[in-house]
Every structure is written in structure tokens, then in C-alpha cells.
Amino acid sequence: MRVTFLGTGCPVPSPHRFGPSQVVRHGDTAILIDCGSGVTQRLAAAGLSGADLDAVLLTHLHSDHVMDVFQLILSSWHQGRQRPQKIFGPPGTKVYVDGLMALWRAEMDQRIAHERRPSTSALETEVTEFGPGWVGRFGEMEVSAVQVDHRPVVHAYGFALTACGRRLVVSGDTRPCEGLVEAARGADVLVHEVVARGGMPVVEGVRTAETVANVESYHTRSDQVGAVAAEAGVGCLVLTHVTPPGTDRAALLEEVGKHYGGPVVVAEDLATIDVERMRVTFASGGVVALGRH
Numbered sequence: 001m002r003v004t005f006l007g008t009g010c011p012v013p014s015p016h017r018f019g020p021s022q023v024v025r026h027g028d029t030a031i032l033i034d035c036g037s038g039v040t041q042r043l044a045a046a047g048l049s050g051a052d053l054d055a056v057l058l059t060h061l062h063s064d065h066v067m068d069v070f071q072l073i074l075s076s077w078h079q080g081r082q083r084p085q086k087i088f089g090p091p092g093t094k095v096y097v098d099g100l101m102a103l104w105r106a107e108m109d110q111r112i113a114h115e116r117r118p119s120t121s122a123l124e125t126e127v128t129e130f131g132p133g134w135v136g137r138f139g140e141m142e143v144s145a146v147q148v149d150h151r152p153v154v155h156a157y158g159f160a161l162t163a164c165g166r167r168l169v170v171s172g173d174t175r176p177c178e179g180l181v182e183a184a185r186g187a188d189v190l191v192h193e194v195v196a197r198g199g200m201p202v203v204e205g206v207r208t209a210e211t212v213a214n215v216e217s218y219h220t221r222s223d224q225v226g227a228v229a230a231e232a233g234v235g236c237l238v239l240t241h242v243t244p245p246g247t248d249r250a251a252l253l254e255e256v257g258k259h260y261g262g263p264v265v266v267a268e269d270l271a272t273i274d275v276e277r278m279r280v281t282f283a284s285g286g287v288v289a290l291g292r293h
Ligand SMILES: [Zn+2]
Pocket: 010, 011, 020, 062, 064, 065, 173, 241
């Protein structure tokens, strides 16, 4: 299994960290987890396209995680996809996807009539809503949904993926929660969201101290995420959904390292973690071994 980070940011726009999204590949199978802003551009940069995806999995329906669902569907069609887009998400996903397709119906009909492409299957969607537990098997990858705590968001999930005896867990958006620790116990790689403690300043007219406290409260702070990884005993912790996107990486490692002694990677857009070889490759070409697990 290889996970490539397409976007490692959050709702705050950043030219370096696009909206949350990652593609997990094993053999010929590719599944997208979340669909943040800029996902189709990053897929292209990774040498992939929406036509290659076997499934799209959504952790929750916060806008930063689903913003480019329609862009993905439309560009997949333009990229020659000839099969419906399979979308798996929590309750509410069908209403969201159907609403999106209805919103764009007139524009799509005009394109279909004018562009005369060989197939329109790519513009069809097959939505499956899941609860905690089994989601599906994609090639050799088996995926389960892990309920996390992102209240006031009611339906929020992480994912546990296994293939060839290796295990990858993706937190989605959550405050520290026991369910995720249990699901991640002994995993080879834990991809976890993080918000830098005190990283978002109070700015008049933008955010109050209450705003900062509320945002931090339903995410996992930099002084908490190391303990999550340590308690779960994971082989490697990868930090993504970096909030704010410009967070100082060295300071982040310093804080996380107080609680977790294993390897920690601050993900970058277009970095790839190879879960079998325990290696990270950055877009710059840099490669780092993450130790044996
Ligand atoms: Zn988010």
C-alpha cells in the first residue's frame, strides 16, 4: 500500500497545502480518501487522474473534505473515464452528491449534447452510505470505517486499511478519541490530523479567542497527537490536515516528540508513504526510511 498526499491543508487557503485529500494505491487499485480543494490538479501532478480511481471515500461532509467532488466527477469524464464514480461516505452523502449533480444538471446536459464524448457513464454516481465497521474490499485492500469524535459533526469517520498484512489508519478529523486509538493499535502507519496548539492567532474581524478555542476543541492539538500515536503503539505517525498550513514543522516535531518516540513525518503535498517498505518520498525526490515495524 502506498498513500500519496494530494492535499495536506485545511479550510485556510494555502498555495503549498491544498484541501485534505489522499490517494491510497495497492497493485492496480486506487482509492481516494476525501476530496478537498485542488484534488484534480494534485492527482495530475501525481501522474493520476479521476479516471483511475476505483472508489472515493469521504470521512465526513465538512466542506474542506468534499469541496471538489463535482470537479473530480466532471474532470474524470474529460479524462476518459467510462464507468460511474463510486462514492462511499457517512449518512448525508447521498443528499450531498445528488444535490451537486442536480445543481450542475443543466450545464452537464449542455456539455453532453455539445461535446459528443463516447460515454457519459463517468457522470453517473453510485453512492454507498456506511456506519461504523466494514466499508468494502477494493482490490486487495480491505477498508473499515472508524467512528471518531468531531462533534458537533455527528457522522465523522476515520478509515483502517489492510493489505498484504500491513495496516494503515487514517484519522479523518477528530479530537483525541478512544475508538481511533483502538483501531490504530499496532498499525504500521497512522495518518493523523493536527492543529498547532495556539497556532491560530486572534485577529480582529477574522477570529476571536472563542473561535480559536472552538476550532482547536474538535481537532487534535499538537500537544495531544503524540500521545495518541504512543498509546496506539503505531510504527510511524504522519501528520496532515496541518492547521494552520504554515505551521513551523520543527516546532511541531518538537512538541509531538515529547509524547511519541517513533518516527514522525509532517506530510507535504505529493509526498508518498510506502507502507510495505516504510519509506517516505517527497515531491523534491528526497527519500527517508521510517525504520522497521
Ligand atoms: Zn477538515
